[in-house]
Amino acid sequence: MISCGGNSLTDRQNTDIWELIQAFDRDRRPDLLDRKYSKMRKNALAFFRGSCHLFYRDLPKESSLNLAPPVWICGDLHLENFGAYKGEDRQIYFGINDFDESILAPCTWDVVRLVVSTLLAIDSLPFDRADGERLAQIYLTSYANTLSAGNISAIVEANARGIVANLLADLRRRKRSDLLDERTILNKERRQLKFDNEKILAISQERFKLVKEVIDNWAQTQAEPDFFKVLDIGFRVAGTGSLGLDRYIVLVAGKGSPDRNYLLDFKQQVISALQPYSIGNQPEWQHPAKRVMKVQQLVQLSPPALLAAIEFDDRSYLLRELQPTQDKIEIEPELISLEQMENLIDIMAEITAFTHLHGSGKLGAASAQALIDFGQNLDWQQQVLDYAVNYVSQVRLDFEYFCQASIDR
Template identity: 40%
Template sequence: MPNVVDTIRTFNAGRDPERLAMKYANLRGNAFVFLRGTCHLFYDRLPPDALFSKAPAGWLCGDAHLENFGSYKGDNRLVYFDLNDFDEAALAPVTWELVRFLSSILVAGDALRATPADAQALCGTFLDAYAAALVLGKARWVERDTADGLVRDLLDTLKARSRPAFLDKRTDKKAHGRVIRCDGKHALAASDEARAKVVKLVDSFAAAQDKPGFFKVLDVARRIAGTGSLGVERYIVLVEGKGSPDANYLLDLKQALPSSLAPHLSLKQPAWPSQAHRVVALQRRMQAVSMAFLQPVVAADVGVKGDASYVLRGLQPSEDRVNLDVRRSSLAQIGGVIGQMGQLMAWAQLRSAGRQGSAIADALIDFGGSAASWRGDLLAAAHQCAAQVEKDWKAYSEAYDAKAIGA
């Protein structure tokens, strides 16, 4: 088995050193953060047994865990709760998605403030909800009017948030306009070269829109967000929107890289025009309603040097997630959220069924109905994967503390 530190260092080679140093420090925090930030390592360790090779093929977000469900504003301006990270999306056995999510529950036991028995029960809650949603065979969605519990509380909070208040959190007023606040927490300054490139990329998108002036770029900064993607080329873009200073909009522009699942995939994948086309196409396919401004942008298509491609979308604050901590919420409330996550995963797979090689809905319905035959093996595999994550994190932590890894 490859050395953990060497694998992580190789995978992250070439990333922005300043943000990569943040990622390496974050990975040292706990095993749950380590799981979130090393998706590639998780799939390197996935057991190659029949449970993972004979399950129905489905479109997966590829990086399902507790923190990759959150709220976002759709292109219809309503707020939804759903899977919201598709950087690793690919066609694979659906059990790959399930075991990664279950492993996240087990590894996050301390973060959830849950005992091993509680974590096991939460895994059961997730699987019950997932299988039941598949059996019903109808893809639904979660918005404010259909949500309850902690998810409803989150969406109520977001509905009450005003644009000026949000802008005040991320920008500073200057003269008659705004500039992005480079606070070292959400954003870092961008070079003149990077700014010029971003302007060109956004202008190419704007040219195809009904109101190109809406996307006039006012400011650009490097974005700090997530764990696994820290160090990847990513920007916050402040645009004119409906007018300065209080009707500006913030966009997220992020380079799309190959999926971490790619080296392990045996199922034939579509020939996507670019990595950004893959991410955007599968996000549109799996979510009930797409994120606002979601669009692939290819550097070469707009005269920018290189073959990089980028995903443009409305900026979704990373803090717009449900807080799963029994110090703030009861275990029953957390179980309610995890049950909804199970439903959302099933609905995403049903919504994308029968597309470019994925199993048809009938096969997924049958899989859900046969949960009793695979449930125990899947939980056992999740425990095995979670134990490996803990082992890898300890090895990484020893190396990090010994200053054997750095940007």
């Protein structure tokens, strides 16, 4: 496993990675940035997850990867940005669960980022380099085949397989009270958030009143405003790349206390990290949360439940039903075999292709036929793999440089 410290560093064309990361994060909460950087020091994959902007900064402007059909991409696609979520139709889906960086871009941008994350994951798993490249090729082949077929679908329990099928079956059996019990405490039949100074932090009364007022005002525009009656609010600490931005967990009345309350995620959205490197024209969005919400509506068969974009305090926020972190597949050495990993990668490739196809022909995206034709052309697959293999070496060097600089600061 590659970890912080111990390796000699080479100069990265006189570019200070630590300065670039600090500049990107300059408007975020300092105390949460300490947590973000601690997470990023875990391994090269964690560093890659937390530094999406570096990946696109490094992507050559003249790369053949930029010639692929434009689609609505996730933008920050990696192994850990897939998970289960409950859709508007209340069915549980397994799919891409983070569109913060979404933008109109060549479909290969999502593909190559996922392949890089796969090769980096091998550092922490009991597999070798050949296994990593095999997994990458499985992803590329499955993505191309799914595009070529041109069929748009989604992964649900009925068609899932392997560990994804097991995950969705477990979630179907989970009671709402189980989820609530993990994050709340009961006080005379009324639930309150469980502040643990780790995942849920207390907020000031002033901030509580402000966020509550925003939710209350928005609720009045909904068909059932009483559903969104606020019971408690805390600051939510989750993810890696977005740590340091405003994010709240909101407990609302839902369908009744104490066991039919709902938990909402209320997350600040900012301009996509890909925006400076975008190719072609982008739609003009009212604010970043509108972009994220609209892209999810464009590319997902059923977007997450209770999805809404809200602007206040000169910022924009995405509201949605809380997606627990345990609703993801744990890619840990003791928990996943090579066979399971192959199955998972195959499913992720299908999901990526479904997502790109579902958004085809919408707001400037290439047509479905253009994507079908692209899937049938095999030339780009080796180009993606070659670039990913070479770039992994750069990420590992950047990771070691970051570890040394962030610890010595």
